[in-house]
Amino acid sequence: MSQYMAELNLTDRAVLIVGGGQVARRKLNGLAECGARITVAAPQIDAGIQQQAAAWGGTLRRIPFHETLLNAAPRWTLVFAATGEAALNRRIAALCNQRALLCNCADGAEESGFRVPAVIRDDPIMAAVSTGGASPALSRALKEHFQENLQPGWAELARLFGAQREAVKQALPEDAARYRFWRETALAARDRLTHAPQENARWLQQRLQAAQQDADANRA
Numbered sequence: 684m685s686q687y688m689a690e691l692n693l694t695d696r697a698v699l700i701v702g703g704g705q706v707a708r709r710k711l712n713g714l715a716e717c718g719a720r721i722t723v724a725a726p727q728i729d730a731g732i733q734q735q736a737a738a739w740g741g742t743l744r745r746i747p748f749h750e751t752l753l754n755a756a757p758r759w760t761l762v763f764a765a766t767g768e769a770a771l772n773r774r775i776a777a778l779c780n781q782r783a784l785l786c787n788c789a790d791g792a793e794e795s796g797f798r799v800p801a802v803i804r805d806d807p808i809m810a811a812v813s814t815g816g817a818s819p820a821l822s823r824a825l826k827e828h829f830q831e832n833l834q835p836g837w838a839e840l841a842r843l844f845g846a847q848r849e850a851v852k853q854a855l856p857e858d859a860a861r862y863r864f865w866r867e868t869a870l871a872a873r874d875r876l877t878h879a880p881q882e883n884a885r886w887l888q889q890r891l892q893a894a895q896q897d898a899d900a901n902r903a
């Protein structure tokens with residue numbers, strides 16, 4: 684069965700990381716950037732995580748895993764089983780499944796509720812790469828390949844298109860005409876990657892006026 688890709692809004696959501704080593708630290712970095720309220724539970728917690736703790740405002744619990752951790756209120760939005768014990772990680776994932784909690788198992792066990800992809804970001808653009816558990820090293824290499832080849836113009840265009848969505852909706856109120864406008868404009872965007880933002884804004888405006896005239900002519 685294939686897995687579902689999504690982007691999660693974790694702002695102020697409770698996230699539990701069991702384990703306090705290298706892998707926990709990497710997951711923590713990504714989660715802290717997204718505003719999650721993180722609790723780390725492990726008998727030994729990396730110096731790096733301890734140093735970061737003040738900055739991300741989370742909770743450190745120097746305890747071994749116990750099932751009762753999973754019954755916390757409010758419920759955990761996500762759980763990460765990242766201890767150095769493969770059997771324990773599987774057990775945590777299985778206990779989470781019983782409670783309908785989504786759990787990532789660092790060992791990539793079958794019980795895992797979700798996998799973590801390699802991610803590139805160029806705000807507001809994000810791209811996630813996964814090999815479906817086959818090779819994390821390859822995911823990283825592919826991510827780096829995409830990163831090197833992602834021209835900065837795409838993010839600029841995404842911001843411009845985003846800022847103009849409402850105006851285009853007003854100008855082209857018919858769904859079919861508006862969808863066609865955005866589809867054709869998005870396809871034409873590739874040729875604009877090297878242009879200055881002001882030129883692109885003018886270009887978009889001209890396209891919109893032309894599309895509006897077409898729509899008016901069709902209605903007449």
Ligand SMILES: C[C@@]1(CC(=O)O)c2cc3[nH]c(cc4nc(cc5[nH]c(cc(n2)[C@H]1CCC(=O)O)[C@@](C)(CC(=O)O)[C@@H]5CCC(=O)O)C(CC(=O)O)=C4CCC(=O)O)c(CCC(=O)O)c3CC(=O)O
Nearest residue numbers: 789790791798799800801813814815816817819820822823
């Ligand atoms: C199943 C999964 C678990 C999950 O869902 O989290 C998993 C599992 C395992 N990783 C292992 C090793 C490594 N992981 C990385 C790196 C990353 N691993 C990530 C995800 C995932 N790793 C999920 C699958 C995602 C997919 O298929 O694409 C990334 C993409 C995202 C992230 O975790 O942040 C992140 C990229 C960071 C970036 O973006 O730069 C590197 C490379 C490096 O660090 O340079 C190595 C060493 C090289 C190698 O082994 O390949 C091992 C063996 C441990 C051992 O042998 O002891 C296991 C366990 C197993 O597979 O048995």
Ligand SMILES: NC(=O)C1=CN([C@@H]2O[C@H](COP(=O)(O)OP(=O)(O)OC[C@H]3O[C@@H](n4cnc5c(N)ncnc54)[C@H](O)[C@@H]3O)[C@@H](O)[C@H]2O)C=CC1
Nearest residue numbers: 702703704705706707724725726727747748765766767789
């Ligand atoms: N997803 C990924 O990208 C990767 C996954 N792995 C897997 O991730 C796991 C963790 O790897 P590392 O962080 O490198 O290990 P590590 O040895 O650096 O850290 C292990 C952590 O688990 C904690 N721990 C041990 N027993 C525990 C218990 N009973 N309850 C709570 N915490 C406990 C320890 O206190 C320590 O903080 C390994 O199982 C490894 O196979 C390894 C490399 C990459």
